[in-house]
Amino acid sequence: MTTRGGSSMKWALRIPQPYIKRAIILALGFSLLSIWILAYYVSQTKQNPRWEPPQANCKLAESKANPFFPVRPQPMRDVAKNSRTQPAALVFVESAYSKLGQEIAALLEANRLKYKTEIVSGKSFPSLTEVGHGKYSLVIFENLNKYLHMDKWNRDILDRYCLEFNVGIISFAGKSEDNLLNKRVGDFPLYMHSNLRLKDCSLNPDCPLLYLTRAGETWRGNLPGEDWTIFQPNHTTYEPVAYAKTSSLEYVHVNENLDRSYLVTVMQDLGLYDGIQRVFFGNDLNFWLHRLLFLDSATYLSQGKLSLSLERYILVDIDDIFVGKVGTRMQTSDVKALISAQSRLGSLVPGFRFNLGFSGYFYHSGDDVEDIGDDALLANAHEFWWFPHMWAHTQPHTFTNETSLREQMILNKRFAKEHGIPTDGGYAVAPHHSGVYPVHVPLYEAWRKVWGIKVTSTEEYPHLRPPRHRRGFIYKNIVVLPRQTCGLFTHTIFIDKYPGGRSRLEESIHGGELFQTFINSRVNIFMTHLSNYGNDRLALYTFESVIKFVQCWTNLQLKTVPPMELGRKYFDLYPEEANPVWQNPCDDKRHLAIWSKYKTCDRLPRFLVIGPQKTGTTALYAFLSMHPNILSNFPSSKTFEEVQFFNGANYYRGIDWYMEFFPTPSNSSLQYLFEKSATYFDNELVPKRAHALLPRAKIVTILINPARRAYSWYQHMRAHEDVIALNHSFYQVVTATDEAPRSLRELKNRCLNPGKYAVHLEMWLNHYPASQLLILDGDQLRTDPVSTMWKTQKFLKVKPHFDYDSHLRYDPSKGFYCQVMPNGKTKCLGRSKGRHYPPMEADTEKFLSNYYLPYNVELSKLLTRLAQQLPDWLREELRGR
Ligand code: A3P
Secondary structure: OHHHHHHHHHHHHHHOOHHHHHHHHHHHHHHHHHHHHHHHHHHHHHHOOOOOOOOOOOOOOOOOOOOOOOOOOOOOHHHHHOOEOOOOOEEEOOOOOHHHHHHHHHHHHHHEEEEEEEOOOOOOOOOEEEEEEOOOOOEEOHHHHHHHHHOOHHHHHHHHHHHHHOOOEEEOOOOOOOOOOEEOOOOOOEEEEEEEOOOEEEOOOOOOOOOOOOOOOOOOOOOOOOOEEEEEEEEOOOOEEEEEEEOOOOHHHHOOOOOOOOEEEEEEEEEOOOOEEEEEEEEOOOHHHHHHHHHHHHHHHOOOOOOOOEEEEEEEEEEEEEEOOOOOOOOOOHHHHHHHHHHHHHHOOOOOEEOOOOOOOHOOOOHHHHHHHHHHHHOHHHHHEEEEOOOOOOOOOOOOOOOHHHHHHHHHHHHHOOOOOOOOOOEOOOOOHHHOOOOOHHHHHHHHHHHHHOEEEEEOOOOOHHHHHHHOOEOEEEEHHHEEEOOOOOOOOOOOOOOOOOHHHHOOOOOOHHHHHHOOEEEEEEEEEEEOOOOOOOHHHHHHHHHHHHHHHHHOOOEOOOOHHHHHHHHHHHHHHOOOOOHHHHHHHHHHHHOOOOOOHHOOOOOEEEEEOOOOOOHHHHHHHHOOOOOOOOOOOOOOOOOOOOHHHHHHHEEEEEHHHOOOOOOOOOOOOEOOOOHHOOOHHHHHHHHOOOOOOOOEEEEEOHHHHHHHHHHHHHHHHHHHHOOOOOHHHHHOOOOOHHHHHHHHHHHHHHHHHHHHHHHHOOOOOOOHHEEEEEEHHHHOOHHHHHHHHHHOOOOOOOOHOOOOEEEOOOOEEEEEOOOOOEEOOOOOOOOOOOOOOHHHHHHHHHHHHHHHHHHHHHHHOOOOOOOOHHHHHHHHO
């Protein structure tokens, strides 16, 4: 008998030798593989990032003699002459859609420089002056050829203008059909060669126009495009700005007399030849350095009128502290790297500090190593600025009430206090911009109450794109600053996985999008995330590199100040932005995604009756409300039933407040919401605001003879016991002079201004197309309301057609048309509509007829332009002359 053990022993002993060898090799291979996998894993998560901090030294170019004319003349600058010009540029473009023209306009816009574009045409030429003043302090030609081949007559006008007002010209040499060699540039002592391939661009440190741009470095590598033009001067008026080398060998055979390493790509004309200063660009704005040189040329040639400040503010927010996914969070070594990068950046950007936004709920939710990283951040909390994010990263717009939002904020604040995080920064950010814009009122209230927040930032106001249009605003005393994009998101954590590849990031840093943001925007708030500082620490690489690049190529002075100070700074620079302009959240997908699902854009009006006052607006409002598919606003107890949203302080209450005045339609395609506020007509803020929120709304206005309107308004003021109106006759009011007491002058203005119809209508037409504007005749509304209502329904395209004929009847005792009620009786407007008062005195009527004549003439022109019939009262006024 053999034991079980004995048999197995035997069995083992019976295993042939080669099998044992194979097993050992297999085990060895397996262990090696495990070590390799482990090493790979560790290298992916723990290795140092695959980049070095950028070098700290920028080259500074030494002054060297101009190779063409070593004795350099002084440029001509006559600031006094230029003082009579407006700070605006006139840009001659090839067409409304030409690429470079659009880029020039976008660059001017990004720097908030005013401009007007004009399509170059053979014949017509825009007027350049206005009552002895120059309308432009700079002229730009998208295409040099168009400038050189201008009609002689127009060229003379332009030259004379430039000489008289000391205005300079920028032009760009476009792509040339033929290869031009030694081609004379117009009748200037300057020659050009075209269609070249160039490389290695440098700047002339002695060129007087360099201001923002700093000479010293050389841009190595091929310049974009194969159609470069270079300039060769034959007069001391020319000063090279930028130069490059040729990278096309064939070129040297035909131009041996040219120094191949000094080919001038941008040339400044100091104005010593014909008194006009110019800058010629040998290519478009595709080359990043040209954007800087273009801005410097604009500053220089406009004698500082189109000038830029060198001061730039930068704030780097690190969002999602504690939030990142396991495996992507910061470790202790990353925290150390963050602190040392901060100190390096501090030597380049005075005051630099990273600004950390935290969600306490996710504290210690990484792996063991990452949790130690969380603790390292907290142990070094004093090194940074901190701001609260939402406790559990929940989007604020999903909270319907303020109390639950406050509760979440209190949890995060408690966490901060327990872990030594400062709580007095006054700055906060919401996840995905939620609640900031479109504004969610409970968020602002809760921020203010729990955290004492004074400043926040978003990319969403008014819209994410284009970035150059982003602006700030102030709502409920909280400053909302525009935020810029730096190309780093939660998922961009490894350099080799960067969208578009590493070269894309390098391009953005070295002259591309991110670098240009520093140039164009004076206040830059960038959002980055926890994960961008772990892993490959891409954020550190990006910011150190771009700031270094900014310092090497520009004279910009970068600074960082705490967010509250930044908020003050921003509105010192741009006070005109303080008041928000609300947009329709449903017109922007991103806005809709962060808007409460309990709100609906269906509660916004489809048309507005805008006034002016005393033309019959209440009658129109009442008649419209009779239509089964037209729903009016709920009356406001404060402002004579009108909402008066767009014209006054109500506007700052926001659109949630506005929407409360409207019912939710049961069928939003059939039913039309509207409101009537007669004060909208003549308030210059209203058309812009109304258009921003209701771009597709229809606008209805009613006009009567402006003299009669003024008289009715005066009677209205007397009925409301206005002391001035009670103590002065109508004649005294309308004829009050500049010497009259202020209160009387004010009453006069309020009485007469709305009647300048054409002025106000033009304002509306600047924002709304004529097809959305209906101008009704108030006399017809009074005497024949059925026709007026027929016309109005047709214009609104509201269905079904409502038969007003059987619903309106003239009421002899009221003296006006009134609504017919189901019981057959009439319901008229109240006593304040259709008042009884003596007729206007003849001399006042005559005075007003003269007063309004020029405005009535303008109105007749406007109505003719819109192909509208003139009302009888207007014909009579014009006929009487
Ligand atoms: P008066 O009271 O001076 O006659 P509004 O509603 O814009 O304030 O305009 C008031 C004016 O509407 C009145 O001015 C009146 O002349 C005019 N109106 C036109 N149709 C009317 C109607 N059916 N009932 C009452 N007033 C009407």
